[in-house]
Amino acid sequence: MSLATLTKPWAAFSYGFLDASAKRELRRKMLKAIAVPGCQMPYASREVPMARGWGTGGLQVTLTLLKPTSRVKVIDQGADDSVNAASIRKFLHRVSGATETWDTLDATIIQSRHRVPEERLRDDQILVLQVPNPEPLRPVEPNMSTARQMHADADYGRLWLVLYEQIVRSGRVMQGAAYPSLVNGRHVMTPSPIPRWDVPKLNMARHLTFLSAGREKRLYAVPPFTRVEPLAFSDVPYKVEDHGNLTCSRSGVTGFFMNEIPQEDGSAVHELSDSHLGIKAIRRAEGEAAPIGATWYQNGEFRA
Amino acid sequence: MTLHATPVPDAAETRANATFEALMWALSRPGTVQPLPEPGHGAIAEALVDRECRAFTDDPALAPRLAAFGAALVSPVHADHAFVSLARPAGVASFAQLPAGSALYPDEGATVVAEARFGTGQRLRLTGPGIETTAEITVDGIDPGLWAARAARCRYPEGIDLFLTCGAAVIGLPRSTRIEVL
Amino acid sequence: MAYVATRGGERAIEQSERLFRAELGRIDANRVAQIRNALPWLIDRVMGEASLYDRDLAALALAQTGGDLYEAVLVLRAWRTTQPRLAIAEPVTxxxxxxxxxxxxxxxxxxxxxxxxxTLDYSHRMLATDVLEGRPFDPAPVTPAVRxxxxxxxxxxxxxxxxxxxxxxxRADVAPDxxxxxxxxxxxxxxxxxxxxxxxxxxxxxxxxxxxxxxxxxxxxxxxxxxxxxxxxxxxxxxxxxxxxxxxxxxxxxxxxxxxxxxxxxxxxxxxxxxxxxxxxxxxxxxxxxxxxxxxxxxxxxxxxxxxxxxxxxxSGFCIHFKLPHYVTFQSALDALRGAKAASPAKEEVPA
Structure with a gap:
């Protein structure tokens, strides 16, 4: 036996950047995450060539899944050409040879920050959500050890109290994005800072969702056909953003989540947040073949 | 700063990637049969197990491979991964001793891989995450005592996650699945 | 149409990186060696935070990042994490x-x-401005102790x-691995x-x-x-x-x-x-x-x-991530705010 038997031929980096041992750890934790939906699984979270907080958790999950035939879409705030999305997509391609795509229908893996695409995801697609803070209890309990105990005890009373206080004070729930939701009737998770508009898309969905926080070293999952219920009182129902009647000033499409663009004259216009859906709508209007898939919302209403 | 050539996965990476994909979908859709790149438990061990793991096996052929991947070979009580025959009560007895994690750390529940035959034998009805309504499977080559032993250890979110293989096919039964023996 | 034309993101990030690197200029082995030899205390600090002991790599990371310490540590950590663990050293007492x-x-x-x-502990911390006026600083020779x-x-x-x-x-006796x-x-x-x-x-x-x-x-x-x-x-x-x-x-x-x-x-x-x-x-x-x-x-x-x-x-990563767009979350919060305002218009008109 020699020292050489302990190692292997030198390579600048492994396929998919992460080395085999990092991938195995992620695989083990991803399986546990599927087995206990919505429960945060701690993982080592290796450093990757991107700053923490910039999608390193999602990146590690995606890198573990990637193979040369993968087709990967990356969005930030719904947009494929957002600077950080472009940077992540380029990196994924460079380290794996996977094909880059902007089209939700074409993608096998969709890594996203803050949005779920408007087109329904299929049962062969994986959504990887980047998570800045995986702990839904943090606003009521910053100490992670205490929060973990609260999850173990299914002790979510303080979260409910916060929602109740908001209703008393403001007449409505004031939680914007990252709406805490009960998964499989047991664990409350944060769906990552997606708007309330997107949370119903995770409930009893056909696709598999991984949520991964690299900096905080936690990952969790929502398997297909799993209940995801936003915390709400029976007499104050869950409300998504009031965007159902807004129209995109660029594509003319109505009934989806919009970006509001302030104008110099004091008014505002709107544009589709799901930027590639907008591109396809424009192309179709111009007579090009640009298939648009079934959408979760129709005429501004969510259809289960 | 820059990378020059597009990397190509080697055979081990390709095998591990495909194996994991099968396991992932199997666990995500309990009861569906997913294709493994090769039969046997070696590739599953290779995709999941290394020096960070403690493994139990009653398969004398697999034990040296697990050790070569770096896993410590331990008794069922300490194992995070078990490659075990569940055809006989002895296997079920080992299964029953595996860690099921805790409410604080459900991830410490073990992963079990066992051989079975699909499409014949005991009918099972499955409900839970990953299943739209209910699913039914028939499996043979499993001691009937397993299902009660599994139910006793799966006190959600605690529990043991089970993969059954039949040649190069795999079915996943996560702890979240309720199994009704028909 | 603007939508279709936008591949602005990819061009912008490429050019912004170029802008950063253009200012640093050419990086060669000589520059790396100079950094390594001239700044040993900085190299040590970076190696400690990177938990990677290699002066050349630390100097390279500093050269490549223009001395942005957090960037240098990140580059080294990301490199380190891909390296195989060959052996575990014997304990150092x-x-x-x-x-x-x-x-x-x-x-x-x-x-x-x-x-x-x-140590500089007992030095007088005075800037050696002479150096800038063409009078190099040559350290005085060290006189070895008698014993x-x-x-x-x-x-x-x-x-x-x-x-x-x-x-x-x-004491717990733990096997090295x-x-x-x-x-x-x-x-x-x-x-x-x-x-x-x-x-x-x-x-x-x-x-x-x-x-x-x-x-x-x-x-x-x-x-x-x-x-x-x-x-x-x-x-x-x-x-x-x-x-x-x-x-x-x-x-x-x-x-x-x-x-x-x-x-x-x-x-x-x-x-x-x-x-x-x-x-x-x-x-x-x-x-x-x-x-x-x-x-x-x-x-x-x-x-x-x-x-x-x-x-x-x-x-550092989380701190700088706040530069990333957050307009979806902001939009969502804005919706809740407007909803609350619409529900209670009277509150605004309460006279002082």
Whole structure:
């Protein structure tokens, strides 16, 4: 036996950047995450060539899944050409040879920050959500050890109290994005800072969702056909953003989540947040073949 | 700063990637049969197990491979991964001793891989995450005592996650699945 | 149409990186060597926070990032994490360190002696502006001591233990590859001793200083006395697969042991060590360690608090991530705000 038997031929980096041992750890934790939906699984979270907080958790999950035939879409705030999305997509391609795509229908893996695409995801697609803070209890309990105990005890009373206080004070729930939701009737998770508009898309969905926080070293999952219920009182129902009647000033499409663009004259216009859906709508209007898939919302209403 | 050539996965990476994909979908859709790149438990061990793991096996052929991947070979009580025959009560007895994690750390529940035959034998009805309504499977080559032993250890979110293989096919039964023996 | 035309993101990021790199100019082996040789203390600090001991790579990281410390540490960490673990070195004990500098504030003199070694502690911090006026600075030659200090020194705590002043912490014999490894396992609380010390070893110098300083100023319960501070070189002894133990070279290490006035008739010790020579970090880190037992939850001296918040890659990454667009979350919050406002228009018109 020699020292050489302990190692292997030198390579600048492994396929998919992460080395085999990092991938195995992620695989083990991803399986546990599927087995206990919505429960945060701690993982080592290796450093990757991107700053923490910039999608390193999602990146590690995606890198573990990637193979040369993968087709990967990356969005930030719904947009494929957002600077950080472009940077992540380029990196994924460079380290794996996977094909880059902007089209939700074409993608096998969709890594996203803050949005779920408007087109329904299929049962062969994986959504990887980047998570800045995986702990839904943090606003009521910053100490992670205490929060973990609260999850173990299914002790979510303080979260409910916060929602109740908001209703008393403001007449409505004031939680914007990252709406805490009960998964499989047991664990409350944060769906990552997606708007309330997107949370119903995770409930009893056909696709598999991984949520991964690299900096905080936690990952969790929502398997297909799993209940995801936003915390709400029976007499104050869950409300998504009031965007159902807004129209995109660029594509003319109505009934989806919009970006509001302030104008110099004091008014505002709107544009589709799901930027590639907008591109396809424009192309179709111009007579090009640009298939648009079934959408979760129709005429501004969510259809289960 | 820059990378020059597009990397190509080697055979081990390709095998591990495909194996994991099968396991992932199997666990995500309990009861569906997913294709493994090769039969046997070696590739599953290779995709999941290394020096960070403690493994139990009653398969004398697999034990040296697990050790070569770096896993410590331990008794069922300490194992995070078990490659075990569940055809006989002895296997079920080992299964029953595996860690099921805790409410604080459900991830410490073990992963079990066992051989079975699909499409014949005991009918099972499955409900839970990953299943739209209910699913039914028939499996043979499993001691009937397993299902009660599994139910006793799966006190959600605690529990043991089970993969059954039949040649190069795999079915996943996560702890979240309720199994009704028909 | 603007939508279709936008591939602006990809062009913009490429050009912005070029702009950054253009200012740094060409990077070659010579520049890397100059950085390595001219800035050893900076190199040490970076190697410690990166937990990667390689001066050339640290110098390269500094060259490549133009000296942005957090970027340099991130580049090194990302490189490090892909490297295979070839072997686990034999334990290094204090007695075996080749000591360059060794200070105790607890006693006037200690067994083995006080060794000042290289330091600016007693220098007058005056800027050598002459250099800019064409008069180079040449360091004065060092006059060797008549009796050179022995290279290896006993540990002061060993003497204190023999005196019954310090409790001998319980020793656990752990197989080398069973030592918890922070780079392969998540940090969970209560943290193992190994994870705590590893986490401090790679912590952000500035972060550890800030929190350690708060403990020193009285936000911690124990006031530190430097029991022993060392700058040293450690012989890296590795076992060959055939069984022989050989030296794979030396690494510079620093360590600080601080003590309180003691409780229940015994002194308590706080400890921190890191790769490279970094006195501020080890003294501040040891102070946090000293104050950790019994610290109130969420205090700066609570290990969960100080270990999470002094992780340089995580803290700096999260801080700069706020530059990323957050307009979806903002839009969502705006919707809730407008909804609440619409529901109670009367509130706004209440006369003063």
């Amino acid at each position: 204090q007695e075996r360190l080749f000591t360059h500098r060794r200070i105790s504030a607890a006693f006037k003199d200690i067994p083995g002696g006080q060794i000042l070694g290289p 050179p200090a022995p290279a290896q020194q006993p540990s002061l705590a060993a003497w204190q233990k023999a005196q019954g002043l310090v409790a001998d912490p319980p 069973a030592i918890p490894d922070l780079t392969r396992e998540p940090l969970l609380f209560p943290a193992s001793r190994a994870h705590t010390l590893q986490s401090l070893a790679r912590a952000d110098t500035g972060g550890v200083l800030a929190l350690g300083y708060s403990a020193m100023r009285g936000y911690g319960s124990a006031h530190p006395t430097v029991n022993e501070l060392r700058l040293a070189e450690a012989d890296l002894r590795v076992r060959h697969p055939r069984g022989t133990v050989f030296s794979a070279g030396r690494v510079r290490v620093s360590q600080a042991e601080v003590t309180s006035k003691g409780r229940n008739g015994q002194l308590e010790l706080g400890f921190c060590a890191t790769l490279g020579w970094n006195e501020v970090k080890t003294i501040a880190g040891a102070t946090l360690d000293l104050n950790a037992p019994g610290a109130a939850k969420n205090a700066a001296t609570d290990p969960e608090f100080f270990l999470y918040h002094t992780e340089p890659v995580e803290a």
